[in-house]
Amino acid sequence: MKISKLVQRAGTETAFETLAKAKALERQGRSIIHLEIGEPDFNTPENIKQAGIKAIQENYTHYSPSQGILELREAVAENISKTRNIDVSPDEVVITPGGKDIIFFTALSLLDDGDEAIYPNPSYPIYESAIKIAGATPVPLQLLEENDFAFDRKEFEKLVTEKTRLIIINSPGNPTGSILSQEDLEFIADIAKKNDIMVLSDEIYSQIIYGEKFRSIASIKGMKERTIILDGFSKTYAMTGWRLGYGVANKELIKAITKIITNSDSCVATFTQIAGIEALKGPQDEVEKMRKMYEERRNIVINGLNEIPGVSCKMPKGAFYAFANIKSFGKTSKELADYLLNNAGVATLPGTAFGKYGEGYIRLSYATSKENIREGLNRIKEALSKL
Numbered sequence: 001m002k003i004s005k006l007v008q009r010a011g012t013e014t015a016f017e018t019l020a021k022a023k024a025l026e027r028q029g030r031s032i033i034h035l036e037i038g039e040p041d042f043n044t045p046e047n048i049k050q051a052g053i054k055a056i057q058e059n060y061t062h063y064s065p066s067q068g069i070l071e072l073r074e075a076v077a078e079n080i081s082k083t084r085n086i087d088v089s090p091d092e093v094v095i096t097p098g099g100k101d102i103i104f105f106t107a108l109s110l111l112d113d114g115d116e117a118i119y120p121n122p123s124y125p126i127y128e129s130a131i132k133i134a135g136a137t138p139v140p141l142q143l144l145e146e147n148d149f150a151f152d153r154k155e156f157e158k159l160v161t162e163k164t165r166l167i168i169i170n171s172p173g174n175p176t177g178s179i180l181s182q183e184d185l186e187f188i189a190d191i192a193k194k195n196d197i198m199v200l201s202d203e204i205y206s207q208i209i210y211g212e213k214f215r216s217i218a219s220i221k222g223m224k225e226r227t228i229i230l231d232g233f234s235k236t237y238a239m240t241g242w243r244l245g246y247g248v249a250n251k252e253l254i255k256a257i258t259k260i261i262t263n264s265d266s267c268v269a270t271f272t273q274i275a276g277i278e279a280l281k282g283p284q285d286e287v288e289k290m291r292k293m294y295e296e297r298r299n300i301v302i303n304g305l306n307e308i309p310g311v312s313c314k315m316p317k318g319a320f321y322a323f324a325n326i327k328s329f330g331k332t333s334k335e336l337a338d339y340l341l342n343n344a345g346v347a348t349l350p351g352t353a354f355g356k357y358g359e360g361y362i363r364l365s366y367a368t369s370k371e372n373i374r375e376g377l378n379r380i381k382e383a384l385s386k387l
C-alpha cells in the first residue's frame with residue numbers, strides 16, 4: 001500500500017501524542033499532572049446540555065443543510081455583527097464540526113500549488129499543515145518574545161510576495177497568549193488590501209481575554225469582505241467534544257467551503273447545532289465564570305513559573321496557555337518536555353510543537369484546577385533544580 005503524497009505532507013498535533021504518552025505512564029501507575037492539552041476542564045453548561053438532550057428526544061437526528069441550520073446561522077450572524085461591529089447575514093456563515101475545519105477548508109478553497117500563505121510561528125500547528133495539504137508554501141512569520149510575542153513589521157513586509165494569497169492571524173494566540181494591537185491589525189489590513197490578500201482570523205479565544213477588549217481585523221474598514229473569521233464553541237462554552245465551530249466570510253467563499261462540507265461531512269450533527277443555538281442565545285454567566293477562573297489560574301501559573309530559577313514567562317493576555325522560556329537549561333524544548341514528563345510526571349508541550357520558532361520554550365495549559373497547577377509547578381521546580 002502507498003500512502004498519498006498529500007497525507008505525507010500533512011503535519012500533526014503533538015498534544016495528542018503527548019497525551020497518549022502520558023496516559024501510557026499513568027497505566028504503569030505513575031501520577032501525571034496534565035498541562036499539555038488545550039481543552040477546558042469545565043463541563044458544558046447545563047442549559048446547553050439540556051438543549052442537546054431535548055433535541056435528540058425531539059428527533060433532530062437527521063441530516064441538515066451542509067451550510068448549517070438557518071436558526072444557528074442567524075444566531076451566529078447576530079452575535080458576530082454585535083461583537084465585531086460589522087453587518088453579517090446568515091448566508092455569510094458556515095457551520096462546521098469544530099473551528100479547525102475552517103482552517104483546513106479555507107486553505108483548500110483559496111490555495112493552489114505554488115501559492116504562498118503567511119502564518120504566525122510559533123502557532124497552532126494545523127495552519128502550517130493545512131497550507132501544505134493544499135499544496136501551497138507555508139511562510140512562517142516569527143513571533144518575538146521581546147515584542148510580547150507580536151511580530152516585527154519590517155520582517156512581515158519582507159515576506160509578502162506576488163504569490164501571497166493568504167495571511168493567517170490568531171489573537172488571542174495559541175501558544176503564546178498574546179494579543180495583536182490595533183496598530184498591528186491595521187498594518188496587516190493595509191498589506192492585505194494593497195496586495196489583494198485574504199486574511200484568516202482565528203478568533204477561537206475571542207472570549208477568553210484578560211483586561212483588554214477583543215479586537216477583530218474584520219472590524220477595520222474594507223476588511224470584512226477579505227476576512228474569514230474562525231470562531232466556535234469548543235473553548236468559550238467548554239464544548240470541545242460536541243464538535244461545533246463556524247466561519248464567517250463573503251458569500252462566494254462560504255459557498256466554496258459548503259461544497260467541501262457536502263463532499264466530506266455532509267453536515268454537523270443536527271442536535272449539536274440545536275445545542276449551539278442555546279449556547280449563543282441562552283444565559284452567558286457561565287462563560288464569564290470560566291473566564292474569571294482562567295484569569296485566577298493564569299496569575300498563579302505565571303507567578304509560579306517566574307519564581308523557578310532559570311525559567312521566565314510573559315503574562316499572557318488571552319487564551320489559557322503559558323509559554324515559558326527555558327533557554328537557560330541548555331536543552332532543546334523536546335528534551336526538556338520529555339525530562340519533565342519522565343522525571344517530574346508533568347506533561348507539557350515543547351515549543352517546537354508549534355513551529356521552529358518555538359524552540360527554547362515549553363507550553364503549559366492552565367485549563368486545569370488550581371491544585372493541579374500548584375502541584376505541577378512544585379514538581380517542575382524540584383525537577384529543574386536537579387539539572
Ligand SMILES: Cc1ncc(COP(=O)(O)O)c(C=O)c1O
Nearest residue numbers: 098099100124174204232234245
Ligand atoms: C488556535 C486554535 N484554533 C482552532 C482550534 C480548534 O478548535 P475546535 O476545532 O475544537 O473548534 C484550536 C484548538 O485547540 C486552537 O487552539
